[in-house]
Amino acid sequence: MDTLLETEKLANFINGEWVEVENTTAVINPATGKEVVQVPLSDANAVDQAVASAQAAQKQWALVPAPQRAEVLYRVGNLLKERKEKLSQLLTMENGKVLEEARGEVQEGIDMAFYMAGEGRRLFGQTTPSELKDKFAMSQRVPVGVVGIITPWNFPIAIATWKSFPAIVAGNAVVWKPATETPIMAYELAKIFEEGGLPKGVINVVFGSGSTVGDSMVHHPDIRVISFTGSNEVGRNIAAECGRQLKKVSLEMGGKNAIIVMDDADIDLAVEGILWSAFGTSGQRCTACSRVIVHEAVKGKLEQKLLTAMERLTIGDGLDESMKVGPIINQAGIRKIKDYIEIGKEEGAKLLVGGHEFRDGAHQGGNYFSPTLFTDATADMRIAQEEIFGPVVSLIPVQSFEEAVEVNNGVEFGLSSSIFTQNVNRVFQAQRDLDTGIVYVNAGTTGAEIHLPFGGTKGTGNGHRDSGVQALDVFTEWKAVYVDYSGKLQRAQIDVE
Ligand code: NAP
Numbered sequence: 229m230d231t232l233l234e235t236e237k238l239a240n241f242i243n244g245e246w247v248e249v250e251n252t253t254a255v256i257n258p259a260t261g262k263e264v265v266q267v268p269l270s271d272a273n274a275v276d277q278a279v280a281s282a283q284a285a286q287k288q289w290a291l292v293p294a295p296q297r298a299e300v301l302y303r304v305g306n307l308l309k310e311r312k313e314k315l316s317q318l319l320t321m322e323n324g325k326v327l328e329e330a331r332g333e334v335q336e337g338i339d340m341a342f343y344m345a346g347e348g349r350r351l352f353g354q355t356t357p358s359e360l361k362d363k364f365a366m367s368q369r370v371p372v373g374v375v376g377i378i379t380p381w382n383f384p385i386a387i388a389t390w391k392s393f394p395a396i397v398a399g400n401a402v403v404w405k406p407a408t409e410t411p412i413m414a415y416e417l418a419k420i421f422e423e424g425g426l427p428k429g430v431i432n433v434v435f436g437s438g439s440t441v442g443d444s445m446v447h448h449p450d451i452r453v454i455s456f457t458g459s460n461e462v463g464r465n466i467a468a469e470c471g472r473q474l475k476k477v478s479l480e481m482g483g484k485n486a487i488i489v490m491d492d493a494d495i496d497l498a499v500e501g502i503l504w505s506a507f508g509t510s511g512q513r514c515t516a517c518s519r520v521i522v523h524e525a526v527k528g529k530l531e532q533k534l535l536t537a538m539e540r541l542t543i544g545d546g547l548d549e550s551m552k553v554g555p556i557i558n559q560a561g562i563r564k565i566k567d568y569i570e571i572g573k574e575e576g577a578k579l580l581v582g583g584h585e586f587r588d589g590a591h592q593g594g595n596y597f598s599p600t601l602f603t604d605a606t607a608d609m610r611i612a613q614e615e616i617f618g619p620v621v622s623l624i625p626v627q628s629f630e631e632a633v634e635v636n637n638g639v640e641f642g643l644s645s646s647i648f649t650q651n652v653n654r655v656f657q658a659q660r661d662l663d664t665g666i667v668y669v670n671a672g673t674t675g676a677e678i679h680l681p682f683g684g685t686k687g688t689g690n691g692h693r694d695s696g697v698q699a700l701d702v703f704t705e706w707k708a709v710y711v712d713y714s715g716k717l718q719r720a721q722i723d724v725e
């Protein structure tokens with residue numbers, strides 16, 4: 229047990245109570261292979277209890293004026309701020325990302341708290357003229373009821389705040405199932421909600437596997453929205469079940485994000501962008517850059533500079549501040565990456581550097597993989613089409629801007645893309661033609677800010693967005709209200725003079 233955590237065993241948070249569960253499993257620090265804490269493996273009963281608690285609490289919560297609901301989020305934001313360093317260290321221990329990135333992730337939660345607290349005084353609807361005399365018309369957002377949130381291990385706190393804060397400020401109650409690999413942030417955030425004065429039952433945290441807890445949430449008739457971030461395979465099944473039940477569902481899933489480097493690009497800047505986007509979080513970000521589409525005129529130069537820059541990447545335990553690249557979440561992740569290295573070689577891509585696991589001395593016990601660069605990949609290769617979720621990037625040479633756009637768009641996903649160029653016309657053509665939900669110019673594929681919509685097109689999602697004001701959409705219904713003050717029955721479309 230680590231001294232930063234006051235407990236050796238996490239408990240569910242249901243109806244404002246900490247509920248112990250007998251059946252547990254170990255949370256392993258991916259940097260060391262050592263146990264950090266035990267996490268509950270709850271059953272479907274725990275979900276039923278959490279939903280019942282949320283249902284009861286939501287009725288009252290919806291009646292609290294939104295600016296008052298927001299006060300809780302301001303307090304939550306302040307507590308997150310006070311505990312930023314402790315939370316960041318715990319995050320590194322459960323997830324492996326280096327401390328600098330963990331601090332960035334906690335900061336994202338802080339930003340989201342204050343931003344969504346501000347929504348308590350907005351939650352804008354519309355007033356609009358009626359077609360009839362002495363009649364008033366408006367639309368307003370109303371809460372949906374009980375929402376189910378299912379989050380992945382790669383951003384254990386940021387994604388949870390993107391989903392739970394808008395849900396709560398809009399007047400819903402939440403049942404949240406965090407990823408079993410990274411439950412500590414959920415435990416800490418639940419404590420912060422409790423201390424921040426959120427009424428009991430408005431947020432409930434149920435730990436346990438996706439196939440048990442997640443699945444019962446998806447099937448539960450009293451959960452009216454599912455907001456999910458994770459893999460495409462799981463997301464598709466969730467959407468199918470929600471479709472059967474006519475349950476609202478928001479999905480954020482995989483990516484195959486590319487950086488385009490044009491012949492007029494600032495190559496040194498592009499190298500920095502690639503390094504940060506491809507190898508940050510060891511490539512385990514949904515927005516990670518895993519393709520570099522490079523104009524053939526600068527391919528040789530870019531390869532050389534990238535290889536030199538990659539020598540700077542130190543790999544190890546993220547709690548050591550000299551490390552730039554942390555571990556892979558688990559051995560299954562390592563196996564998947566290794567398989568793709570073999571696939572890439574068989575397909576004829578040229579491995580320039582990396583491609584292997586680290587197990588020596590300081591890396592013993594952890595799941596480390598070397599930053600890897602393939603070149604001469606073609607757009608149709610599996611390493612250029614499928615999500616690898618590791619520190620592996622493939623260079624794809626192209627001859628023109630048009631070809632670069634075609635290659636960028638020629639994948640099943642559509643999360644983020646980037647172009648490095650000095651040509652203002654190309655900048656505007658690119659932001660028009662790249663078909664992803666997020667486009668960066670002269671920056672890598674990562675670095676979203678919380679007040680803009682986050683999400684992707686095509687196979688990345690189902691049209692919803694996390695963060696930004698758009699995050700409110702899935703957690704609210706639109707209600708149209710007509711007030712007739714004419715004193716007589718006026719029929720729309722008919723009694724119009
Ligand atoms: P995952 O296996 O789909 O897991 C995501 C969450 O779903 C976990 O909490 C998991 O629980 C749960 N789950 C698993 N099976 C379930 C089921 N049958 N019913 C309900 N819930 C279920 O994904 P992952 O491998 O952990 O995460 C990596 C993936 O997430 C990548 O594909 C990545 O691109 C994507 N991602 C996307 C975004 C985005 O915003 N677009 C952001 C981050 C990550 P347990 O793991 O506890 O069993």
Ligand code: MG
Pocket residue numbers: none
């Ligand atoms: Mg999983």
